[in-house]
Each structure stands twice: as structure tokens, then as C-alpha cells.
Amino acid sequence: MVKTLASLLDSSFSRIQFTPDLLPSDITGSSIYNMKEHAFQTLKGPIFTNVLLADEINRTPAKTQAALLEAMEEKQVTIQGETYALPDFFFVAATQNPIEFEGTYPLPEAQQDRFFFKLKIDFPNLAEETAVLQMIIEEQRNPQELSAMFTNETLAEVQKKIKEVHISNEIADYIIKIVRKTRELEHIQYGASTRAAIAIAKTAQAWAYLDNRDYITPDDVKVVSIPSLRHRIQLSPYAELEGSDIDETIQELVGSIAVPR
Template identity: 65%
Template sequence: MREQLNALLERYETQILGQPKNTKLLLSAILSDGHVLLEGVPGTGKTQMVRTLAALLGGTFNRIQFTPDLLPSDITGSEIYNMKDGGFETLKGPIFTNVLLADEINRTPAKTQAALLEAMEEKQVTIHGTTYNLPDVFFVVATQNPIEFEGTYPLPEAQQDRFLFKLKIDFPSFEEETDVLKQVIEGTLAPSASEVLLDMDTFLAIKKDIEKVTLHEDVLGYIMQIVRQTRTTESIRFGASTRAAISIGRAAKAWAYLTDRDYVTPDDVKMVAVPALRHRIQISPHMELEGVTIDQIVEELVGAVTVPR
């Protein structure tokens, strides 16, 4: 199974150029049974990144374009009257899939956002009083555009906390972007993934195997020290929740597994700490005025915590 997973990751990185860390973090998130908030300017390949992962896993993929007039029933589904049969029938919405791309989630009002986030937490949907379970593999990637604020409804902090990671998609390096341009112009860019490298049954077996990855008590304490430090440092206004510590632990186990290890090291924790915390804390106003970013604060905080030996 590890060989299959390594082959999938290698193929994934050849499909999505210039984002090796984010592709590995995205795979770690789905292996951790979490969800991802993806932030990046238009044209940086966010949709392609998610669609390719679903194709390589052999899972179903749906995309919802969030707009101000989108209703909760447009996501979850509804009941309609069938005139032919003389009765009501349930039409399940696009949320019934393995991988769901919630495109520009901050463009829809809070009521519609809540319908999606409730399903993420409970892994079930209620349609007119009847509860339906979502697939065993259910992965939501919600995108946000960081440069547009007109007509948007920012996700409240409590709802952002439902996401395992917040990943930032930056522009690739000059060489990588030139390579993409050259391959597209010449028609030599690797085609969209069509070969399934990991079926759902194998994927579920890998998730169970990840549960066996050892998280030593010292490393567990290291995670807790990092999270608790976010609540006491003066540069942070609101610290991270207990869910943040759980997220770091689960993600670190998946990252260790992807690195061909059956135990978690402090370096694994450091690797996932920033994407797991950047959307869960608020920095103090005076730090914002000084131009300090959340990522800088988290990196400094993690570096200040004593690493277990």
C-alpha cells in the first residue's frame, strides 16, 4: 500500500507543477479525515489540484460555485413531487460525493455556508426530516480569493476551525512557471489524470494503517505546548482550540506515513503546524499595524518551544 501511495504522490506532483509541499499537505489532509481551506488568486490551479487528486484516487468529484443566491438545498438536496408516480422523491445534492470543491465559499451567506460545514462535521445530511449518511471518504476543499472583498461573507472563526488546514497557493518560481508556459504552448504538458492509482478500498485500508503510526507521549506533549503557547503569547489575541491540537496530531501521523515512517517526529509536527494554525488564531492589533503576518508568528512560536529528544 505504501508503494501505491508513493506512486500516487509522485504522479500527483508531476501533474501539479510548482506546488510539491501543498500537494503533499492536501493528500495528508484527506488521509487525516480532515478538510482544507485553499486560498489563492485566480489562475493558480486550485481547481485542477483538487480535481486531479480525486481522479487519482478513483473517487467521485463535484464542484459547487458559491454565489450570493445559493440556497442550502442547492448543496444538500431536496424533495420534489413526482407527478408520474404521484409521490415525493428525494433528489440528493452535489454534496453526496467523495471530493467536493466549494469554490469561493465566502461568496455565499452564512446560512448556506453552515449547511456545508454541518455536513463536514457530522458526515450526514438531513433532507426534510430524513438523515442520509455521506460516503466514508468525504473530503471538502473550500477556496477563497484573498484579493476580493466586495460582496463576500467571510467565514467566522468558529467555522474556519472546522478545517484541518488552510493552504496558501502562491505563484510558482520563475523557472517552474516558465516550464508550465512552455509545456502548455508546445502541447507537452502531462494530460489530466485518467489512471486511477488508488481505489477507495485501498485508500480506506491506508487510513486504518495510519492509525497505527506511533505518536510518542513526548511528541504529544510537544504538540500541546505549541497549542497552549498560542493562548499565552502577547502577539496573539485569540489562541488555538483543542481541535487544533487534534488536527496537528492527526496530520503529523499522515505526514510521517507519507515520509515512509511508522512514527511521528517533532519535524513532522513543525511541517504541519503552520497550515493547521494559521486560520485558527487572531494576532493582536498592534502586531497587525507593524505588518507582522500570522505565519511569521506561528513559525516563531513553534521555534521557541523546546523540542523533545
């Protein structure tokens, strides 16, 4: 899915399979001594791309996971003291293995905070699963090349228009109240950071743009709140023992905040 997205955006794509023996330099790159030229040469790693898929990111230790922190936050990579800028259009999509937990390393809260969304992908229903099977069979018989829907220039223009979507003071206050509320409830052990408010605001702008509007409504905020917050807050142990669901908790929390008029 991520590779298809990169193709549609006319962007470069890299995939890294995270394993316990993966090293940070396998992601960022390294410097090697060139015997022929008698000088050190920098070999850039797969992180130098537009769209990066970190597959099964929880299968590698925290040291290697941390190799993504600088790139995700500052859009740059440091190799042997030298800093290299990443492309203007760069983002990371990661998957986690939800079944086998033996030999996995949960992402630190600081790194989870750098992801805008956490999406849950469940099994498809009967009709959808049948359609997927049929689609694969037909593609094997007659493979189709994907053509890009956006050029780099068009994508940059869309990003510019999204940033121009208006966020009123009332909506900004509404977003901050939602985030601060996550730090006040007893059944939430760890609340959301300021990054969560930024993520909600930016994704609400994109949602409004997709709806052909140049302003954000409270409904836009409600739509993006769950995927923006579900990986940024942690329920207390007693709430988990009682069977509380993180999505339902966020929905109730958002519903308890007065909607601006």
C-alpha cells in the same frame, strides 16, 4: 488540481461555484413532490461525493456556508429531517478569492476550524510558469487520460496504516503545549481550539507515514503546525498594525516550546 486529485484517487468529484444567491439546498439537496407517484422525493445535492471543491467559498453568505458544517464534522447531511450518510472517504477543499473583498463573506471561525490545512498558493517562478504554459500547449495537442493511482480498497488500507503511526505521550504533550500557547500570547487575539491539536496530530501521522516511519518526531509536528494553525488563530489589532505575519508568529511560537527528547 482538486479534480486531478480526485481522478488519481479513483473518487467521485463535485464542484460548487459559491455565489451570493446560492441556497443551502443547492448544496445539500431538497425534497420535491412527485406528482406522478403522489409522494415526496429526495434529490441529493452535489455534496454527496468523495471530493468536493467549494470554489470561492467566501462569496456566499454565512447561511449557505453553514450547509457544509454538518457534512465536514459528522460526515452526514440532513434534508427535511432525514439524515443521510456521506461516503466513508469524503473531504472538502475550498478556495477563497484573495483580491476582491467587496461582496464577500469571511468564513466564521467555527467553520474555518473544520478545515485541516490552509495552504497559500503564490505565483510560480519563471521556470515553473514556463513549464505550465508548455504543459498546457502539449495537452491541447495530445490530451492524456489520467489513470487512478489508488483503488478505494488501497486508499482505505493507507488510511488504516496512517492511523497506526505511533504518537508517544511526549509528542502528544508537545502538541498540546503548542496549541495552548496560542491562547496565552498577548498579540494573539483568538487562540486555537482542541480541533487544532487533533489536526496537528493526524497530519503529523500522515507526514511520518510518507517518510516511511511508524512514529512521529517533533520535526513532523513543526512541519504541519503552520498550515494547521494559520487559519485557526487571529492576531490582535495592534499586532496587525505593527505588520506581524501569522506564519512568522506561529514559527516563533513553536520554537519557544521545549522539544521533547
